[in-house]
Amino acid sequence: MFTLDAPAEVEGVVDTIIIGAGPAGMTAAVYLSRKKRSIAIVTTDLGGQMSWTLGIENYMGYQYITGRELTSKFEEQVRQFPVPIVMDEVVDISREQDLFAVRTSGERVLRARTVIVASGKRPKELGIPNERKYIGKGLSYCATCDGPLFSKLDVAIAGGGNSALQAAIDMGQVAGKVYLVSRSPWRADAVVVEKAEGTPNLEKRIGFEILEVLGKDKVEGLRIREKASGAEEVLGVQGVFVEIGLSPNTAFLKGMVELDQYGEIVVDQNCLTKVPGLFAAGDVTMVHEKQIVVAAGEGAKAALSAHEYLLKR
Numbered sequence: 001m002f003t004l005d006a007p008a009e010v011e012g013v014v015d016t017i018i019i020g021a022g023p024a025g026m027t028a029a030v031y032l033s034r035k036k037r038s039i040a041i042v043t044t045d046l047g048g049q050m051s052w053t054l055g056i057e058n059y060m061g062y063q064y065i066t067g068r069e070l071t072s073k074f075e076e077q078v079r080q081f082p083v084p085i086v087m088d089e090v091v092d093i094s095r096e097q098d099l100f101a102v103r104t105s106g107e108r109v110l111r112a113r114t115v116i117v118a119s120g121k122r123p124k125e126l127g128i129p130n131e132r133k134y135i136g137k138g139l140s141y142c143a144t145c146d147g148p149l150f151s152k153l154d155v156a157i158a159g160g161g162n163s164a165l166q167a168a169i170d171m172g173q174v175a176g177k178v179y180l181v182s183r184s185p186w187r188a189d190a191v192v193v194e195k196a197e198g199t200p201n202l203e204k205r206i207g208f209e210i211l212e213v214l215g216k217d218k219v220e221g222l223r224i225r226e227k228a229s230g231a232e233e234v235l236g237v238q239g240v241f242v243e244i245g246l247s248p249n250t251a252f253l254k255g256m257v258e259l260d261q262y263g264e265i266v267v268d269q270n271c272l273t274k275v276p277g278l279f280a281a282g283d284v285t286m287v288h289e290k291q292i293v294v295a296a297g298e299g300a301k302a303a304l305s306a307h308e309y310l311l312k313r
């Protein structure tokens, strides 16, 4: 049941600020609300990566559900409680005596006794000079989200892992020609490789690097170079999908917590970081396996750990 009377802004000091409203953050919000804790969510979207996913077949309770539907169900469960959801980007966290001050790009400062970082991951960029100019003009970081816009057009997909190959297989159903451009040999599950090999309109470019996106106002081509021979080629494509992995969203922590070699937050089995009162959950952490059910479970754990920490304070 929805309640729509959640305050839009956060008054005074709350028990817990949750950063992020993906599966981890929204689950943490429900657990803490049920413990009658005062909380606030600060987030740049609702659903996180879950909302980018077309079809989910491995979240228990649903044999199949779209990412948007599952996001709505999570949101509905959060909104049973009067939880303020502040749509803003966290840019900094600092200690102020025994409180945390969370600063946002919208120049808000929110204060809390504990924080749960559930900020997940964002797609990695290619790092070529003109890349950002084409975002939303034919260049996308999510084939699942934007692929249907490229019906019958020729596209290139950058990457050689599971997500790139899956994107190529999916785009094979939608697009005209699909080029799969990877710097090194594919590193993907056998079943995915088999499907990619069997996609009739897929053309491989293995051992190639991407030099430049071409086009006046929108993507019209992609210039690539074979690493071994140095030979260049221009692919005439109207779409480019970058599927080269994800990076954890931790910039706002600015060295406050320990990160592992992948830039993921180091937590103990109770989701606690090295900083007392600062918890983390889901894909932003070193937890093994990045899945909705895992992130939701970690969100629940972080919430219960924060509740216990507050009881002992």
Ligand SMILES: Cc1cc2nc3c(=O)[nH]c(=O)nc-3n(C[C@H](O)[C@H](O)[C@H](O)COP(=O)(O)OP(=O)(O)OC[C@H]3O[C@@H](n4cnc5c(N)ncnc54)[C@H](O)[C@@H]3O)c2cc1C
Binding pocket: 019, 020, 021, 022, 023, 024, 025, 042, 043, 044, 045, 046, 047, 048, 049, 050, 052, 053, 055, 056, 057, 058, 059, 088, 089, 090, 091, 118, 119, 120, 121, 122, 144, 249, 252, 281, 282, 283, 284, 290, 291, 292, 293, 295
């Ligand atoms: C294309 C795709 C398909 C997938 N398919 C499946 C699947 O079928 N099954 C499955 O189990 N898993 C799947 N996953 C993985 C799953 O979506 C993730 O493991 C899960 O969403 C992680 O949840 P999270 O809450 O930890 O982080 P995220 O989902 O990444 O959510 C992070 C949240 O933090 C917010 N945020 C980030 N930075 C800030 C900031 N500075 N300030 C405020 N808010 C911020 C974001 O807006 C977002 O709300 C898929 C992932 C992708 C990309």
